[in-house]
Amino acid sequence: MIHALGILEANALMLLLGYFLLPLLGFRSRPLVDRLLLAYAVGLAAGGVLAATLALVFIPLDAPVLFVAVVCVFAGWWRWGRHERSSATVPALDAVSAIVLAVPVLLLARAVTLFAVRPLHEFDGWVIWATRARALYEFSGPAAPVFTDPTYPALQHPLLLPALEATDAHFMGAWDGTVMHLQLLGFAIAFVGGSWALLRPYVWQPLLAGVLAAVVAAPAVLDQLATNYADVPLALFVALGVAPIALWMTYGERELLVASALFLGAAALTKNEGELFAVCALAAAAATGGRRRLRPVAITAAAVAAIDAPWRIWIATHHVKISEYSISDAFDPGFLRARWSRVGPSAHELLTQIVRIQAWGYLVALALVGVAGAFVVRAPRRGAFVSLWLLLSFAGMVVIYWISTNPVTNNLYNSSNRTVDAIVVGAAAAVPALLAPVEAMGSSRGRAERHEPEEAAH
Amino acid sequence: MARLETLGSLQKALRLTAPPRGLVPTIAALCALAVAIASVIHTGPKVDRRLRHDRATYAAMSKHDRETLYITSLGLPPDYFAWYAQYVGRGDRLFYQVQPSGLGEFIDQPHAVEDVGRYALLPAKSVDSLSEANTVVTWNQDPALLGVPFDGQQRLGLQLFFVSRIKK
Numbered sequence: 001m002i003h004a005l006g007i008l009e010a011n012a013l014m015l016l017l018g019y020f021l022l023p024l025l026g027f028r029s030r031p032l033v034d035r036l037l038l039a040y041a042v043g044l045a046a047g048g049v050l051a052a053t054l055a056l057v058f059i060p061l062d063a064p065v066l067f068v069a070v071v072c073v074f075a076g077w078w079r080w081g082r083h084e085r086s087s088a089t090v091p092a093l094d095a096v097s098a099i100v101l102a103v104p105v106l107l108l109a110r111a112v113t114l115f116a117v118r119p120l121h122e123f124d125g126w127v128i129w130a131t132r133a134r135a136l137y138e139f140s141g142p143a144a145p146v147f148t149d150p151t152y153p154a155l156q157h158p159l160l161l162p163a164l165e166a167t168d169a170h171f172m173g174a175w176d177g178t179v180m181h182l183q184l185l186g187f188a189i190a191f192v193g194g195s196w197a198l199l200r201p202y203v204w205q206p207l208l209a210g211v212l213a214a215v216v217a218a219p220a221v222l223d224q225l226a227t228n229y230a231d232v233p234l235a236l237f238v239a240l241g242v243a244p245i246a247l248w249m250t251y252g253e254r255e256l257l258v259a260s261a262l263f264l265g266a267a268a269l270t271k272n273e274g275e276l277f278a279v280c281a282l283a284a285a286a287a288t289g290g291r292r293r294l295r296p297v298a299i300t301a302a303a304v305a306a307i308d309a310p311w312r313i314w315i316a317t318h319h320v321k322i323s324e325y326s327i328s329d330a331f332d333p334g335f336l337r338a339r340w341s342r343v344g345p346s347a348h349e350l351l352t353q354i355v356r357i358q359a360w361g362y363l364v365a366l367a368l369v370g371v372a373g374a375f376v377v378r379a380p381r382r383g384a385f386v387s388l389w390l391l392l393s394f395a396g397m398v399v400i401y402w403i404s405t406n407p408v409t410n411n412l413y414n415s416s417n418r419t420v421d422a423i424v425v426g427a428a429a430a431v432p433a434l435l436a437p438v439e440a441m442g443s444s445r446g447r448a449e450r451h452e453p454e455e456a457a458h
Numbered sequence: 459m460a461r462l463e464t465l466g467s468l469q470k471a472l473r474l475t476a477p478p479r480g481l482v483p484t485i486a487a488l489c490a491l492a493v494a495i496a497s498v499i500h501t502g503p504k505v506d507r508r509l510r511h512d513r514a515t516y517a518a519m520s521k522h523d524r525e526t527l528y529i530t531s532l533g534l535p536p537d538y539f540a541w542y543a544q545y546v547g548r549g550d551r552l553f554y555q556v557q558p559s560g561l562g563e564f565i566d567q568p569h570a571v572e573d574v575g576r577y578a579l580l581p582a583k584s585v586d587s588l589s590e591a592n593t594v595v596t597w598n599q600d601p602a603l604l605g606v607p608f609d610g611q612q613r614l615g616l617q618l619f620f621v622s623r624i625k626k
Contacts, residue, residue, distance in 0.1 A: 100495070100498075103498055103502055106506075107502070107505060107506065107509070110506060110509045110510065110513075111509055113509075113513050114509050114512050114513040114516070117513065117516040117517045117519075117524065118512070118516055119516065119519075119524035119525065119527040119528070120527070120528045121527050121528055121531055125528075126528045126577050127573050127576075127577065130577060131576055131577040131580070134577065134580050135580055135581075138548070138580050138581035139581065143583075145583055145584075145585060146576075146583060149585075149586075151576075151584055151585060151586040152576060152584070175580075177525065177528075178521065178524045178525055204477055204478055204487050206477075206491055207487050207490055207491045207494070210490075210491045210494030210495055210498070211490075211494050213494065213495075213498045213502075214493075214494040214495075214497040214498050214501075217497065217498045217501045217502040217505050218497070218501055218505075219501055219504060219505050219508070222505060222508075222509065223505075223508070226512070357500075361497035361498070361500050361501035362493050362494075362496055362497035362500065363497060365493050365497075366490060366493045366494055366497060369486070369489050369490045369493055370490055372486075373483075373486035373487070373489070373490060376482050376486055377478065377480075377482060377483040377486050431490050431494075432490075435478070435483065435486050435487050435490055436478070437478035437479060437483060438478075
């Protein structure tokens, strides 16, 4: 119980970090509850990025360092942020949304009671992720040979999740694998709260509440979150990063791109597939947004790259290789031709996992309604963006299985149910954005008219 | 028209936020909401049952059993690792000498012991060659078979479980 309090303290400080960061990053002001919900999501992502980056230079994000970070951000907020009051107009919470929102809230509350006693159990959860987290706690950084020698598995995975767990261990004063899952639950809370607070001014809120409920109630989400694998945290960050881009196509609000940059950057540091999903999202935005949107998309891409760069530099300077595949093989026609037989089974199995109702409920049907709906509600850019992101992401996943040196059956059997998480959750979570009206739900008519639908690009 | 007025009254009664303007956007949003709620109804109760069941299972276990579940679920006895941990620590580079044997459907005993040791015996680090190691962790084998000199050795009773310091 004492250890669980340590995790709570660490996350409370990350909430404060996010709270003071909100105006500094350009997020518009919101009612207090929404501000706190968004602050936790922003704080978790920013705290995770900070922990993962500082770890590379062997500085642990322990209590003193996190406190100093909060004080620094507070000083910035005091100087530049506290008077900035560009407000998002947020509609009042209606009865239907409140009832529907009760579902994820109750499920997450139930999950707290489980995650507080859930031990490490699933193989990769402790062999890969907990070992890396505990090593970061013990050594303050990615010490050799734990993070550099192929004796240890999955060296290519970046450090955000283990660095956050190491931070929790510093707050606990010891490593305790039996309560560490509470930190994983933080990702689900950040996803629900962050999506709700960020998207509510722009979308129809009963639909937003329904989609968040459907995502949290999908069996794969909480089941996999309880395994200490990084796939669901990755999926939740990707979802938080993709939906705002779709909305930005119409509303052009800067805060939406800032959110995308932060959450896609955090996704890139959560698991190596995160880079793929982020690149696909930014490429899809560039391809479907039109020439006027290229510059803001390029700036967002630069921000994501800046977040990811320290890890990539560390990987390069320490000559850490991905043991299962080499990206350069994807550009070798001979290699690809020789392994062509892997493409069919990979695509088929990934698709099978995506449409599994036992794992995802009706999230895929929901995403299809959203994409089709975007075209009929005259938001073709949003529809095209999400469709292209999905196609590129799926193709990217197939390519990874195509060039992998692992036996294909074994590879798919061990991972395909998890690697599709970001695709399914990202697509479903984008539905409220896809079907958002052409003017923001809470906006005054005057503001809405400033934005020509699907054309605004700030 | 009367039907629209009825919908309007219902919307006010429920304090429901107005859906997007226009018939087509409204229908699209309502369809999506219906699918989302159908999904919640389909999966929500199952997830809730699963959470309650798992909570009951794990809460009934002792702290020690929960701490070592990842070891016992592999089919290994956990207490040997607690014994090893008394004699290894920061700065140690461990080489595992493990009795070759199968263990489970997807892993053999040497790999299982090494995997557990890499996590459980931190901050001691693992290496894959004897020449890089300064300590040998032995699981049901005779350390003398390695042919290296030791300058200190711990043995678990009369069992073939050892922690041996390599003489440099």
